[in-house]
Amino acid sequence: MARIRTSSSEQARVASGRRVRAGSSKAETSIGRRERERRSEPLPSLTVSRPELLTHGSDGEFRRLVHGLFSFMASHEEIRAGHARVIGLAGIEYTVLISIAHLAQGGDVSVSGVAQHLRLTGAFITNVCNRLVSLGLVDKSVDANDRRRVVLTVTTEGRHRLAKLAPTQRQVNDVEFGCLSAKEFAGLVDIIERLVESGEKAVALQRYLAQGK
Amino acid sequence: MARIRTSSSEQARVASGRRVRAGSSKAETSIGRRERERRSEPLPSLTVSRPELLTHGSDGEFRRLVHGLFSFMASHEEIRAGHARVIGLAGIEYTVLISIAHLAQGGDVSVSGVAQHLRLTGAFITNVCNRLVSLGLVDKSVDANDRRRVVLTVTTEGRHRLAKLAPTQRQVNDVEFGCLSAKEFAGLVDIIERLVESGEKAVALQRYLAQGK
DNA sequence: CTTGAAAAGCTAACTTACTTAGGTAATTCT
């Protein structure tokens, strides 16, 4: 497959015996082509324009935020998968199981209810639930009020598993969010709630822009 | 496949002509088994214990936070995929492309560098980069200082694509984070940065607990 | 009352975004 060639600038560097490490060169009389290119390269255009999101005209902080969110969510996902593994489930199975348990406090839980709550398709939730049923953690019954509907309930075994997980989960969650003060926590809950809304608006705008164009 | 049966309590309800809707029943003389089960069901155990994360002894707010994060990140992912689609890429391809562009400002970019930055495996980044190379958006060359290493650069075409995307991206990003004041923004950056750290600690703790057990 | 549209759920086939395992070549450590 497409053999990679050493770029000419690198060959030049090697030929002249210089080892140029980015930013650490002294007595550097000339720089490689790629080096020059990189330096003169215009900074990528800003990714936001609202002044509230810029610091000294730079979107650096904004990108830090986005990257941080990305990293944190990666950890969070891993933790979720770990919780799941403790009770022998895949990440999404655990999520659905616990969603059913929590939604049950507000009334009968349907497949579409879970799907909406988790913003996933009904078809997918159907599949996950079927796995949970075959594992004996969830029961399905027809809703007598609307025979199209299925009522999902967590079985005793399902509750046992969640209970078994709880102590570890608490410990880990305490650490995961351990850096938050009570005040920060409250503020964050509020901010995230608003971000959910504005995020949805942004999705709508994007869809509009994509098709309008 | 496993025929779903109407639960006995439901049959009883139907037989007696009563239609019980959760919480909205008047003149209700007896409730179904499932209804009773659900009500007497102990609340799922708390998922956190640190007092800073509890409000009136409940983890409700905490779960709201986690669920909010989940929802927001879903929107965020969708937006990212949308940005990518505008320039004919898959979400992850766009992410890798832009990561290379940004990392390039700090020195030569290697496959493993991108992998670390995005917390993904090197093998995966190799694949994505190969796709980007075949699309003509990224160039690979051997690093003359360490011939095991590959140096990734964004091609002119790659930069064109990113530039083309910028206006739309700005508009959408402005809306996505439009609910933040400058102060909230600064605070959030800080909090997320700390959460990244504590998240990693939590992952480590979880791993320890999982194997120690 | 019936008919037609909409809603709930299901299955099957597919896609995307990854990981693990195992290999080669270059480098570094001893």
Place this chain on the structure above:
DNA sequence: AGAATTACCTAAGTAAGTTAGCTTTTCAAG
């Protein structure tokens, strides 16, 4: 010089979804 490590690659597999198309049930309108 040999051993361990690092960087990258390929191939095969898995997890987490989605879309399309079907059946059954409900609901609304003629």
